[in-house]
Amino acid sequence: MYRPSQGVGTECGTELSGQPRTTRLSPRWGRGLTVPITSASLLVELGTEELPPMALPLLGKAFAERLAVALEEAGLLATNAPRRWYATPRRLAVHLDGVARRAADQIHQRRGPSIKAAFDAAGQPTPAAKGFARSCGVDVSILAKETIDRGEYLVWRSTLPGLAAIDLIPDCIKKAATSLPVSKRMRWGRGTAQFVRPVHWAVVIHGKRSIKCEVFGIRSSNRTWGHRFLSNTSFPITDADHYVETLKKQSVIVSFDERRNLIRQQATRLARRVNGRVVLSPELLDLVTALVESPHALLGSFDTAYLQMPTEVLIASMRDHQKYFHVTDEGGHLLPHFITVSNIPLTRSGRVREGNERVLKARLDDARFFLEADRQHTLEQRLADLKGVLFHHDLGSLFDKSLRLETLASAIAGMLHVAPKRAARAARLAKTDLVSAMVGEFPELQGIMGHYYAAQEGEVSDVTTAIEEHYLPRYAGDRLPSTRTGCIVALADKIDSIIGIFSTDEAPTGEKDPYALRRAALGIIRLLVEKRMDLDLKSLFRLGAETYIAQNRPVTTQACDESIAFVTERYRAFYEAAGYRADELAAVAATGTAHALDFNRRLKAVSRFRQHPAAASLAAANKRISNLLRQAGEQRSARIDSSLLELDAEEALANHLLQAASVVSPLLQQGDYGQALRHLAKLKAPTDRFFDEVRVMVEDSALRQNRLALLKHLADLFLAIADFSHLQLGE
Structure with a gap:
């Protein structure tokens, strides 16, 4: 008889590149067994035309994440295995450690009849045993006996070999690449493939082995391309783990973070030459990083006469039109310098610098022209021009x-x-700069230019x-x-x-x-x-x-x-x-206050009060009162009749309520909810005593209504601040 192995896999083993690992199986029948599998690093690179720079980091991260998920689902990658993404203007790449060379074997187990039902007194197989063996396609003698769930049964195990990685990886790549967050896709050539940009080459390497497949109509290989200008040639990647170093030898820094850090270091060093500080906004730094494969920073200058223009105009001209970083002194004042980043080494830096300075001068001259043109009309005069700018067709x-x-x-x-x-x-003047030439050129300067123009006009x-x-x-x-x-x-x-948009039902x-x-x-x-x-x-x-x-x-x-x-x-x-907590917000929102500052005061008071020793008991009391009043409906008196206060506990509570109301009312009018709650906390003892000694829902209607009225007055004192029945506090 076939004897099963004793181990039953329950956990994924720690995966190291090139080392055996174990994978938990998920068979259709019964339990899965662990099977040792070897693994290697996987490299996938898509060579494209120029990718959209603003989306480059997102595309790189998404490609790595979705490829990893696809490989996990295929049984080739352990969950949370190391993954690295790379992105340059014309390539997306992913490196994953520990991708299995084949998926784990699927070991299926079927449980048959119990041993008692499978064999007769003479030890011969019964029809039940024979039928089970026949359904498994084997002889009864091949079946194993195993104790399962405190009983002994016939068991059949079969092994479905796992597919090789070479057969699974292509579909995983396709699944990942076609699911990237791309708003608009392109088609190219005569094929039907669609991607964010046309794909010209694909590299798929598992360990040292090139995997042949088709990606977006392109046959994959182990050959990639170097820098477009510095090493525009095809060359092989011999090992997935050598990808970064191999590309670097061909003047391509594939790591987005490494290029960004290089730009930061180079720009900082250049700014120091003019005793300045480079301003590296995260958005512009990411954008410039996405535009180059080999960053080389350059320091340029412009005429100091331009510093007479508004600083924001100069910065916008450099940042938005030219993708330059501006430079300031230690006090934050703009200096007549800028830093640009080239995609090639600056062997003739003088000519490159002059070219960038010439282009910036043209931009600044345009900006100066816009300023002079705008000064021909006051903001008050521009108000009439706003008649030609639609806010909303109904408004x-x-x-x-x-x-x-x-x-x-x-x-x-x-x-x-x-x-x-x-x-x-x-x-009246707030929107008038929207029809100025300067804001037409630089929309992000709305409001800023209005400030400058208004100041010049003597406002x-x-x-x-x-x-x-x-x-x-x-x-x-x-x-x-x-x-x-x-x-x-x-x-x-x-x-x-x-209110305008809501009135249009939009x-x-x-x-x-x-x-x-x-x-x-x-x-x-x-x-x-x-x-x-x-x-x-x-x-x-x-x-x-x-x-x-x-x-x-x-x-x-x-x-x-x-x-x-x-x-x-x-x-x-x-x-x-x-x-703040959700129950605190619900408690204050229940008051229906439309006064934001008042809501803020109430919320702060409630949040502090929940730490008070009496908070839990009083919150529970408010819940109980709310339920009693809901149960009573409208059949209760709104006035407390002192002659019906029969028990000491209810008379004591009534007296405490009277005293509390006299103290709390002026505090509520002042909006001092914190102090009001500190006084209301003193009601804990008489409230607890009341519920311990007084039965509210008695048969006597007058007595019942009077006690409900007493509780209603207690609840109203708290409701003047918040509905404490919403607070989730322990007793």
């Missing part, structure tokens, strides 16, 4: 929006006792700063306006956008938010809370609706309510990011 032009902002900002300023004229002036600093900062915050974690006027205009702008749905209203809503919360603007959302959106109505654009009460709800729904994201 009018940016001119209409500017007039609404002027009215709304003035009203908000009055509510905050801030000079309304300055807020109105800033709001007060409060107005000019508000024009620049009214777009803030632009993203999570961004700074807020530095002035009160700026905060008012920023608030008005966001309120106008939200509210954000799912992932679609074309007008960035979620960001605007979070901005409103941050402005109100962090800048301590004591304003009510209902009043703000009512004012916003009135500005639309004044322009004969009706806004329904429903649109106003939906706008408020949309903002308050953002509380969860805002406060959970700050570390």
Whole structure:
């Protein structure tokens, strides 16, 4: 008889390149057994035309991740095996350690009849045993006996050999490459293959062996290509583990991180030559890294006369048009120097430098021309030009929006006792730079150019700063306006956008938010809370609706309510990011307050109160009271009749409630919820005593209603701050 091996595989072994490993099997029947498998590194490289630089890191990481997942599913790679991604302008590559040379054998086990049922008294096989053997395609004598689940059974095991890696890897590559996060795919040649860019070569090497397969219509090999200008020739990769070194000899640094670090080091060193500091924004650094296979930094200069232009204009010209890094002194002031990165060594650096300086000069001359052209018209004169810029087909032009902002900002300023004229002036001019030549060329300078132009025209600093900062915050974690006027205009702008879009029935749905209203809503919360603007959302959106109505654009009460709800729904994201708990948010949200600063005060008080020794007991009491009141429905009295207080425990609670109300009421009016809760915590003892000694739902209707009224008064004291029945606290 066949005797099974004793070991049953349960875990994946640690995988080392070129060393045996074990893999847990997942057979269709029964349990899997471990089988030793050898492994080797796998290299996959796709040679392409110039890849989109902004997406290069994402493509590299996604290719490595998805190829690893596909290999894991094929049984060729252990979970969380080491993986490395490489990406240059014209290649994506993945290196994976410990890819098995073949998938593990699938050892299947079938359990047959028990030994008692399989053999008769004479030891001869019964029809049950013969039938089981026949279904397995073997003789009964081949079957094994094994104790399983406290019984002895006939067992048959068969082995399905695992497929070779050479047969599985091609499909894994195809699965990974075709599932990359690519918004638009290209087709090339006469084939039907589609990828982010045309593929010209493919390298697939397992250990030292080249795997032949077809990738996007290209036959794979072990041959790749070097640097387009420095080593434009084909050469072999003899070992997957030698990929990085082999490419480096051909002037290609395949590691994205290594190229980025080289650029950082070279640029920092060059900036020191002019006693400066290079400003390496992460976005531009990644972009430049994605544009070169062999980075070589170069220091250039421009005429100091250009420093008379706004700094942001100079930086935008260098950064956005030329992909140059700007240089500042220790104080952060711009120096007349820049750093560019070439894809080839600078053997004639003088000529290359002159070429880059000449191109930048042309850009700066254009910018100076735009500035001079813009100065021919004041911002007030440009206001009329906004009539030709559509804000929304149902909401009018940016001119209409500017007039609404002027009215709304003035009203908000009055509510905050801030000079309304300055807020109105800033709001009126806030959008006028959008029709300037400079912002037309550099959209990211919106607001900034308005600040410069307003200052040149003699507007007060409060107005000019508000024009620049009214777009803030632009993203999570961004700074807020530095002035009160700026905060008012920023608030008005966001309120106008939200209520306007909601009135057109184009509210954000799912992932679609074309007008960035979620960001605007979070901005409103941050402005109100962090800048301590004591304003009510209902009043703000009512004012916003009135500005639309004044322009004969009706806004329904429903649109106003939906706008408020949309903002308050953002509380969860805002406060959970700050570390507050979901039950605390639910407790405060249950009060229905539309006052962001008041919500903030309540939430902080509740969060601190949950640490109080009395918190758990009082939260439980509030839950119990809520259930009792719900059970009683409307059949309860709203007034406490002292003559019906029969027991000492209920009389004691009534007295404590009376005392607490007299102390807490003025604190609630002042918004001092923390101090109010500290006083309410003293109700723990009389409340506990009440529930220990008093039966609420008695048969006597008058007595029952009076006790429910007593509990209702207790609950109302807490509900004036939050619904503590939502808190998840232990007893």
